[in-house]
Amino acid sequence: MAVNTRRDLKARCKPMRLIGCLLTIMFLVGCQSRVEQLVQDLSANEVATRRAAARTLDEPAEDLNARPAMKALIDAVSDTDDEVRRLAVFALGRLGKDAQPAVPVLVTALEDSDQRIRLATAHALVSIDPQNKACGPVLVDAVSKEDVRSMVALSALQVKIDRAVPALISALTEIPSFTRIMAAKTLGDLGPDAKDALPQLRRMLNDRDPDIRAAVEKAIQRIEG
Secondary structure, three states: OHHHHHHHHHHHHHHHHHHHHHHHHHHHHHHHHHHHHHHHHOOOOOHHHHHHHHHHHHOOOOOOOOHHHHHHHHHHOOOOOHHHHHHHHHHHHHOHHHHHHHHHHHHHHOOOOOHHHHHHHHHHHHHHOOOOHHHHHHHHHHHOOOOHHHHHHHHHOOOOOOOHHHHHHHHOOOOOHHHHHHHHHHHHHHHHHHHHHHHHHHHHHHOOOHHHHHHHHHHHHHHHO
16 A cells, blocks of 8 residues: 555656746746847837846846846946946946956946946946956045945955055044944955054044944054054
8 A cells, every 4th residue: 555655656746846847947948038138128229128128137136147148238338328337337246256258348437427337337346356456546536535335345355556545544534433434444454555544543542432443443453463
C-alpha cells in the first residue's frame, strides 16, 4: 500500500514540476520582452516615452534586469532631453561595476550643461569605477555647497582628490550639525591624507553637540592612524 502511495505521489509530482518549469520559462521570456520594449522606447521620437522607459530602468522592479539595456542607456546619456539623460545616468550607476563600458561616456557627461546631471554622473562614476579621478572636481564643488551625498561619495573614492580636504574643512564650520558630522566622518575616511584638517578638528573637540564631538574624535583617530 505504501509503495503504491509513493508511486502515485511521484506520478503526480512530474506534471507539477513540468508546470513549474514552464512558468519559469514564461516568466523569463516575459522579462526579456519587457526589457526589449524599454530599449526600443529609449529611442522613441516622443520625449515622454523615452522618459518613461528611462525611469523604469532607473527604478526597476525586482523581476526586471536592466543589464541587457546597458547599451541603450549609454546612448541615452547623450539624449537631447535633460531628464532622459539624468535618469539614464542614475540607471547606469545602479548597475555598479557591471557598467564599466559606460565609463568613457560618463566622463564626457561630467561636462554636461545641466548641473544636476554633472552631479548625478559623478555619483554614478563612484559606484562604477571608484578609482576614476575624473569625478573628483564635481564632487568637491558639491561639497563646498554642503551636499552631504557628495561627501559620502568622496569617501568611497579610492584615489586622492585635489581640493577635497580644504572643501571638507570648510564644511566643518557650517551651521547644520549633520553637515559637520558628515564632513568629519569623510575626513576620517580619507585617513592620513586629511592631516591638514587636524587643527580644525581639534578645535571642535569642545563642541556642545555630543554627536559632533564623537564624530570628530573618531576622525582624529583615523587620520592620525
